[in-house]
Amino acid sequence: MVAYQTLILPLVSFLLFIIFLHKRRSTAALPPRKRLPPSPRKLPIMGNLHQLDVYPHRSLQSLSRRYGQLMLLHFGHVPVLVASSADAACEIMKNQDFIFSNRPKLSIPDRLTYGSRDVAFGPYGEYWRQARSICVLQLLSNKRVQSFRRVREEETSAMIDRIRQLGSSSSVVNLSDVLVTTTNDVLCRVALGRKYGDDREGRSFKKFLGEFVELLGTWSIGEFIPWLAWTSRVDGLDAKVDKVAKLFNEFLEGVIQEHRHRDKGEKIQDDGFSGDGGFDFVDILLEFQRENKGSSLVEDETIKALIMDMFAAGTDTTVSTLEWSIAELIRNPRTMKTLKNEVREVAGMKEEISEDDLEKLHYLKAVIKESLRLHSPVPLLVTRESTQDTKVMGYDISAGTRVIVNAWAIARDPSSWENPEEFHPERFLDTSTDFRGLHFEFVPFGAGRRGCPGVAFVVAVNEIALAKLVHKFDFALPDRGREEDLDMSESSGITVHRKLPLLVVTTPHTY
Numbered sequence: 001m002v003a004y005q006t007l008i009l010p011l012v013s014f015l016l017f018i019i020f021l022h023k024r025r026s027t028a029a030l031p032p033r034k035r036l037p038p039s040p041r042k043l044p045i046m047g048n049l050h051q052l053d054v055y056p057h058r059s060l061q062s063l064s065r066r067y068g069q070l071m072l073l074h075f076g077h078v079p080v081l082v083a084s085s086a087d088a089a090c091e092i093m094k095n096q097d098f099i100f101s102n103r104p105k106l107s108i109p110d111r112l113t114y115g116s117r118d119v120a121f122g123p124y125g126e127y128w129r130q131a132r133s134i135c136v137l138q139l140l141s142n143k144r145v146q147s148f149r150r151v152r153e154e155e156t157s158a159m160i161d162r163i164r165q166l167g168s169s170s171s172v173v174n175l176s177d178v179l180v181t182t183t184n185d186v187l188c189r190v191a192l193g194r195k196y197g198d199d200r201e202g203r204s205f206k207k208f209l210g211e212f213v214e215l216l217g218t219w220s221i222g223e224f225i226p227w228l229a230w231t232s233r234v235d236g237l238d239a240k241v242d243k244v245a246k247l248f249n250e251f252l253e254g255v256i257q258e259h260r261h262r263d264k265g266e267k268i269q270d271d272g273f274s275g276d277g278g279f280d281f282v283d284i285l286l287e288f289q290r291e292n293k294g295s296s297l298v299e300d301e302t303i304k305a306l307i308m309d310m311f312a313a314g315t316d317t318t319v320s321t322l323e324w325s326i327a328e329l330i331r332n333p334r335t336m337k338t339l340k341n342e343v344r345e346v347a348g349m350k351e352e353i354s355e356d357d358l359e360k361l362h363y364l365k366a367v368i369k370e371s372l373r374l375h376s377p378v379p380l381l382v383t384r385e386s387t388q389d390t391k392v393m394g395y396d397i398s399a400g401t402r403v404i405v406n407a408w409a410i411a412r413d414p415s416s417w418e419n420p421e422e423f424h425p426e427r428f429l430d431t432s433t434d435f436r437g438l439h440f441e442f443v444p445f446g447a448g449r450r451g452c453p454g455v456a457f458v459v460a461v462n463e464i465a466l467a468k469l470v471h472k473f474d475f476a477l478p479d480r481g482r483e484e485d486l487d488m489s490e491s492s493g494i495t496v497h498r499k500l501p502l503l504v505v506t507t508p509h510t511y
Contacts, residue, residue, distance in 0.1 A: 076224025217494025
């Protein structure tokens with residue numbers, strides 16, 4: 001018994017030594033623990049999806065105030081990095097722009113854009129670079145945008161006539177509806193060669209265009225929880241996507257064939273064509289197709305996908321910005337008065353204000369900037385995806401992480417803006433801060449490689465339309481409503497509009 005006890009102590013000591021060595025080797029073999037961004041607690045399977053409401057930009061802003069300017073969420077099984085400050089946005093869209101220039105493959109946009117063959121949702125790579133180059137050089141360069149000046153001036157003048165007629169026949173004008181019609185008419189003439197009016201074809205086009213844009217901002221639960229993908233078949237989402245994709249494809253196929261017949265000498269009698277021998281977007285793309293036969297970039301499906309981009313980005317963001325601008329001006333009568341005085345002084349006794357006058361309208365430009373700041377048209381910029389492991393602001397980010405830049409929250413960040421919730425255009429009068437992707441506290445159109453290439457086009461329509469509206473009319477609310485009571489609720493979707501139509505009483509300005 002004594003001999004047994006004398007053996008126990010060295011045996012236990014030896015075993016403890018072996019365990020110590022094993023643990024030491026195991027610890028040494030493990031990779032260093034990653035430093036991840038702060039995260040709210042997540043649920044099994046759902047992750048943090050339950051913390052998003054119908055206004056995700058607001059939900060994410062609320063979470064960022066608690067967890068920081070850079071936080072890591074999980075939507076189902078998908079890791080999502082959320083940037084909510086100018087510094088975080090700069091790191092992603094400038095300092096590490098190359099690493100974060102990819103797009104994740106999203107099922108609904110992919111089905112609507114011919115397998116993501118467009119510029120907005122296309123994956124980063126050689127095809128995307130060439131497609132974007134075509135859009136920038138052939139469709140959206142400053143020279144090309146200026147070539148469509150006559151279309152903008154004619155259609156905004158038609159807008160004024162439409163409001164005057166509606167105002168004379170009814171006490172209330174649905175300004176939202178007028179703005180949608182005007183923006184659609186401008187874009188149809190520029191992109192397709194003619195506008196689609198209030199006939200059956202035109203109403204059908206506007207309807208499925210609205211459904212198309214709505215679907216682009218719709219998330220399928222199967223994106224994040226694959227085994228629940230079947231729910232999109234049950235709730236009708238899959239069927240709706242298929243229907244809209246089919247309708248848009250048939251429409252665009254007709255447009256392309258119409259242009260090809262016209263090119264062959266078949267003269268189409270329609271006063272809606274943009275005229276004076278100028279090419280519209282489809283003409284330009286078909287000409288590029290003829291000059292580059294055999295390239296995948298000039299297949300008909302690519303042309304359709306690029307035209308879809310023009311409508312999704314051009315129509316929706318323009319209408320949103322104009323709606324919010326007028327609404328904020330109505331709510332702020334002193335600001336409206338200052339703008340009216342500027343526009344009417346520059347116009348003088350001229351019947352029409354023109355684009356030549358816009359450079360003198362400094363306050364008008366400030367109003368549009370302030371509207372874009374408070375009401376970013378796309379509050380959560382189109383999702384990016386990291387292509388390799390990297391560090392952002394000291395945190396480890398894995399390849400394949402999705403990235404959301406909350407442009408709406410950044411534009412209301414009190415560390416960048418004084419009284420950020422107030423509509424105060426004067427803040428832009430003595431500063432060079434702009435929205436073209438150089439100032440990361442103000443990125444309504446994104447920045448870097450994936451910044452919106454159509455900024456010049458959108459701004460050109462916004463400026464002339466707003467100038468003409470305040471030049472020709474005084475605005476009031478129906479039933480003598482108080483300006484401060486104007487409902488400013490938001491809609492949901494990829495582009496945030498007013499939830500309710502902007503109904504106004506218009507009084508023509510007398511000189």
